[in-house]
Amino acid sequence: MKAKDTRVRQSQLVSTFGVGAIFPSGDHSYLICGLDEWDERGCAPIEEPRLARSLRVHSFRAPATGSRRGDVPVVRFPEFQYCPGCRRLGRFWEFDEETLQCSDCVRELAPSRFVACCQKGHLEEFPYFQWVHRRVDGQATWDASARHLMKLETKGVSSSLADIVVKCSCGVRPRDLEGAFGRSALAQGQVLRRKEAVVAKR
Structure with a gap:
């Protein structure tokens, strides 16, 4: 493009x-x-x-x-965008792909602030869905049949990762990004495997 x-x-x-x-x-x-x-x-x-x-x-x-x-x-890149108004988070084609605006707020979208990178320099999207729908004691914490609309919110206390929170409409417990930069933060067992993720549709 x-x-x-x-x-x-x-x-x-x-x-x-x-x-x-x-x-x-x-x-x-x-x-x-x-x-x-x-x-x-x-x-x-x-x-x-x-x-x-x-x-x-x-x-x-x-x-x-x-x-x-x-x-x-x-x-x-990244494909993930968020709305500064309602804080909705999703891939750009889940919004208005032509105008790249939020249909609810009619505001311009902003690119995600975070991406993932391996030690060899390969880039990919930060796995927001997998991050908030983490596994606990080997068990999934989310309902695959539920509607999944994510939001990226800030607590407004500081600019630390602990104050940036990922939420999902399915009711799973929100999760902040503290520890997301750790060496094994995205390792298997810490977040869902890719094949377990579902595509969020509106």
Whole structure:
């Protein structure tokens, strides 16, 4: 996809916002796709034969910048968005996908503040559903047949993780994000396995 009405400098694409980086654009954020998704026709060749021989590559190309020369391939990331008004939390297609507004508050959505990352640098969505529907003594704590609408609320006491709370309409006990940055916080047994999760639909 293309980030709407967005321009990025070439120097940014080879440094701060290179491949795999999260690029902020107004109230939205995107993940820069891998080079296999780029269109070489929008990337001008750079003649550096000695450096190419040294690095054992054929050639170099300057990255596109979202101008007439070509678009930078991106995907929306994170998919989780929340409404600053009612604090509803969900993937962007669960709201108004065209306007990215909350249908209840008619307010612009904001990207999730949290993502998960492994030691090798692979990014994924923070598992909000699995986090609040945690397993207790090996048993699930939620009703699979219930309606699941999540909210991301703050207690307003401080900016710590302990003051950020995930709630679900199914009635499961709310859970704050304290400990979410721990090494084994998302390990199997601490949160639900992916195959046990259900898709929240409105």
